[in-house]
Amino acid sequence: MNLKALDASLQEIVKKRVALQKIDYNNPKYDEIEEELHDAEDSFQDEFGDYLEEQFQDIHDEICPDTDVLHPIAYIAKNYMVSAKNEYSVSTSEGVYVEADKYPGKDTKLALVPSPLRVVLNVDKNNQLVVWSAK
Numbered sequence: 001m002n003l004k005a006l007d008a009s010l011q012e013i014v015k016k017r018v019a020l021q022k023i024d025y026n027n028p029k030y031d032e033i034e035e036e037l038h039d040a041e042d043s044f045q046d047e048f049g050d051y052l053e054e055q056f057q058d059i060h061d062e063i064c065p066d067t068d069v070l071h072p073i074a075y076i077a078k079n080y081m082v083s084a085k086n087e088y089s090v091s092t093s094e095g096v097y098v099e100a101d102k103y104p105g106k107d108t109k110l111a112l113v114p115s116p117l118r119v120v121l122n123v124d125k126n127n128q129l130v131v132w133s134a135k
Helices: 003-022 030-063
Strands: 109-113 118-124 127-133
Touching: 003 030, 030 109, 030 118, 030 127
Parallel strands: none
Antiparallel strands: 109 118, 118 127
16 A cells, blocks of 8 residues: 555645635635545545555454444544644544543544544543554
8 A cells, every 4th residue: 555645645635625614615716626625535535445444444443343434534534733844633623423442431533634644533622542553
């Protein structure tokens, strides 16, 4: 698996999502960017979906076995922060809700994050753990 290509593709999706958030729906560019986003998501799923679904299955098996695995696109957060070094992060409120056995009663969520490519488990407002990273 070309993990650099996967990371670059994920970054492209994130950048398009951020671009859409910055403009109004009535902006003439909105539809164009939205179409580019959907095309990028489709390509991402086609090229990397099987690999990522395997990774998410392993994560679910270990952390949240009672929660169904979704398509990898679902784990892409709505909002990302990007550092000056092009390192991405997400807030602890981002991700797909999962029932983590180790954290009963917590609103735990999984999110896919690029640069460096990883999956984080948001346990609560103060705790975020990296549960998988690209190797």
